[in-house]
Amino acid sequence: MQNTMPCLHIVDTVAAVFTALGTVGVALFAIYGDWFKDRLVGPRLSVSFFDPKGDQTFYGSGAKAYFYHLKVKNKSGRSAARGTRVVIRGISQRTPSGQFGRNSGKQSA
Numbered sequence: 001m002q003n004t005m006p007c008l009h010i011v012d013t014v015a016a017v018f019t020a021l022g023t024v025g026v027a028l029f030a031i032y033g034d035w036f037k038d039r040l041v042g043p044r045l046s047v048s049f050f051d052p053k054g055d056q057t058f059y060g061s062g063a064k065a066y067f068y069h070l071k072v073k074n075k076s077g078r079s080a081a082r083g084t085r086v087v088i089r090g091i092s093q094r095t096p097s098g099q100f101g102r103n104s105g106k107q108s109a
Helices: 004-040
Strands: 045-049 055-058 064-067 070-074 092-094 100-102
Touching: none
Parallel strands: none
Antiparallel strands: 045 070, 055 064, 092 100
């Protein structure tokens, strides 16, 4: 009987250690859970047009312009997207042939 007592003591100690670690882990997750969730499962954003044709308008000089309204959607829905921005990487202008080409920075009349 004396040989089984130290083994039971070790099992009790290991169980107490795991219980303590689990309690601390749950407490940390309760406090910092949103931070972990944002890092591990962040937002999944997609960008689309409200109207792919755009809104046509005219400047005072008579030049045509199209404005596009963008819709940014969070597909995951779990965490909010903060500090987001849309960056325009290029602007195209319709050429006389009807094709679009890179804008040289000059407005046509």
